[in-house]
Amino acid sequence: MTQKPTATQQPAAPQTAGATGILAGDPRLLIDGELTGATGGARFEVIHPGNAQVVGTAADGTVADLERAIGAARTAFDTGDWSGDVAFRQHCLMQLHDALERNKERLRRIVVTEVGCPISVTGSQIEDPIAEVKHWADYGRDFDYLVDTGVHRAVIGTARRTLSFEPVGVVGAITPWNVPFYLNIAQTVPALMAGNTVVLKPAQLTPWSGSELGRIVAEETDIPAGVFNVVTSNANAVGAALSADPRVDMITFTGSTATGRAILAAAAPTVKKTIMELGGKSAHVVLDDAKLERVLPMSAMVACVMSGQACIMASRILLPRSRYHEGIEILQAAMAATSVGDPWNPSVLQGPQISEAQREKVLGLIASGVADGARLVTGGGIPANLPVGYYTEPTLLAEVDPNSRIAQEEIFGPVLTVTPYDTDDEAVAIANNSIYGLSGEVSGADADRAFAIARRLRTGNVTVNGRSHFGLTSPFGGTKQSGLGRRNGDEGFREYLEIKTIGHPA
Template sequence: MNVVARDVAPKAPDRFFINGEWVAPKSGKTLDVVSPVTEELLFSYPEASEADMEAAVAAAREAFDNGPWPRMSSAERAGYLRKVASLLEERLDDIAGAWTLQVGAPIMLTKKLVGQNPTLFNYYADLAETYPFVDERSRDDGGKVRVVKEPVGVCAAITPWNAPLVLLSYKVSAALAAGCTMVAKPSPETPLEAYILAECIEKAGIPKGVFNLVPAGRESGDYLVRHKGIDKVAFTGSTAAGKHIAAVCSERLARVSLELGGKSAAVLLDDADFAKALPWLMIYSMPITGQVCFSLTRILVPERRKQEFLDMFLGAVSQIKVGDPFSPETQMGPLTMERQLRRVEGYIQAGRQEGARIACGGGRPAGIDRGYFIEPTVFTDVEPHMKIFQEEIFGPVVSVITYKDEDDAVRKANDTVYGLSGAVFSADVERGYRVARRMRTGSVTVNAMIVDPKHPFGGYKQSGMGREGGPEGLENYIETKTIHLA
């Protein structure tokens, strides 16, 4: 299913991938994918019903309980994962095009980021071959103990629309390396990349039922979360949806991992070199039109250097090229959906009403009369009680916040219900490290902004539970069994 030119709609998917086969839907329900650039229908495709979900869970259950996948050696599973990685490498242009088409992310950015997908499959293949799935220990009485790491079982992977395949690949690569089987439910707005992954898994020869694909909306997704045949749910998305999923899973104590929202802070200490910090802030304060959970949406600067920073930052923001995401010169495309545009407009209005000042942006870009576009927007005079300080906007809206001293900076950085990511900039790396240790957030970079799939990523507080990436990502999909040998 190749993604074709931007002015031609791609071939719409018409099947689900269940039990190693492409099967017809069991109902006539459909989902629409709308262009964020033109606001026109790109294509419609089948929505999985509860009956389709039932078939997918049954296939994954059979593959886990009786199939070869969990019983293979880790080296055998690693071989399959490397095949998937190689096949994904061949499809990187398709994946980048699908991402830009559905989400509106600039093609120059998607082409840089799609390599994370094969990287994840290769990484977990390597890790599977070295991870201590069996650890032999000794008891005080001289007897032996084997601590065995086993796959958690059948996993549901529920992923959002902003970075469709990267966020799915985090889950699928780690879960398959652990020996789990899966039912994947991608966001209804962005199905294409998940279909490409399913095609690669099929071509790699992974046994039937190990990976199943059933795109659906919220109601069918909720049926999947509640299904007794699902041992674990891995979810990336909003904090509100994550709370619901956690509550449902708690009813039967199903395992759950959640990567949720963020309101991340970039703390520029009083000795920071603003010119060196600026490129990182430009990339990560509004990536993919701000529709990234780890966006650095709160920039904390010393009171005495506020104007110095604003002069530099606003000058750079004003030069961001907004437009057609398929143009290689475009730095920012549209928001992905109309509801996202209305959400962002609502927060901008709230910021104004609560007394913050718009330093730039706040409206539709000049000369663009259709599509879900909005200008890069920067607020100043933002205080902790304001909605734009506290709540995740998920759009290109950044607050510049002043602080009195280092303690005040840390206090303001931590003053939200979120704790996903962050950055600290300082001329003294060890000083930056000390401040990073005080920030209640799952990932912090000193003098940059780095997200590396080979290292753990996840959140404190209401930003989630569990980690993805690194060995910790594999452990998301593992149960520990202790076997005493008498």
């Protein structure tokens, strides 16, 4: 079995100091089992969105660092035992699960520090992904990697055919900043359990959620050198190089559709397998028999709880014209009542945007909506009591033209748009009027009618009457320009495997 080199001890990882408050993460890369600085010792600053202050640094990896990581992953896959030893993989990932449990409060503080996610809603950012590690460790242990399909007749004689599920090889994982620790786990752990080796490139705005994972793997698990590598960087060229390198067999990416297109173009010359979870502009079809007082406050909360920085958020509310004004009043009250502020305050539900650039994008899209004829019902600016940090008011826009820019572009902010409709057919047409197809929602008292509407939406996932489509046991992914492939469920695990059909004597 490949031996893991001893991790270097400088620069040292920061120590946890107390249970709450800002905490910097590990400033090192993980390459071939070694925790190390970037080539030349370069670092870049990390800013806390809650106060716009620099709170630490991360290693600014270079293309040369990335190439070393890819080489290590290639060697580990081609010459090591990882791909063929299911029991050892399960052992290592259970070690990782236990180590993450021990480190979860440190990880929670790091996520709040670099994302600005309110500490009150970090369960989905911390506890859920830690549980996911155990899920995939057990799932991969029990998965049937050889499937006998029986005897088949052909012109040249009978043959028994067996399906062999085999790891793809070296997987490059490029992750976003909105739920960084969760997606670092979701995009690497199933790949590892399937027998692949991995090079993780975390988002530039949230490097520590990746580097901390690398530190824990290096210091607290038996995962061999080269099997898991982490390269943080402030340079776009590093992600581009990962997508283009011929030694990488597969890319898994979550992020904007524009970046997804660039990754596909870079991967095309080597015909890499890809999983893409891209942008979304999901619609919530509220039927005329829905209990608005139950449905709409939840829609407002979901729009604000992660500062609107969620790809599956149903940001387009479609209300029946007969109940339009009633619905607007409920939404206005719910948006206005949302608590916005310091993400370290346990009573706060909405924190800041990730950066000043992201806030300016959100405010610009709101302004474009008003310019295109939408009515600003509430919000639309920077909270007067929060002049420091990247905060945006919860915003509601009514009478939104379904063809306008704000109805078509992903906002990624705490903004809901409302459009009236007259018939179910019109609601479906408006909902499907998008280049995106990631998610959607339908609410109505008649469950059969709501389900029928859900089947007509051109999306990969739909929630009906608050019953979530999302979970580890169900495939998740988009249609149209919202992505390729699936995560979660049996389908999601198989994405990280190739199928070989073997014909042999019966």
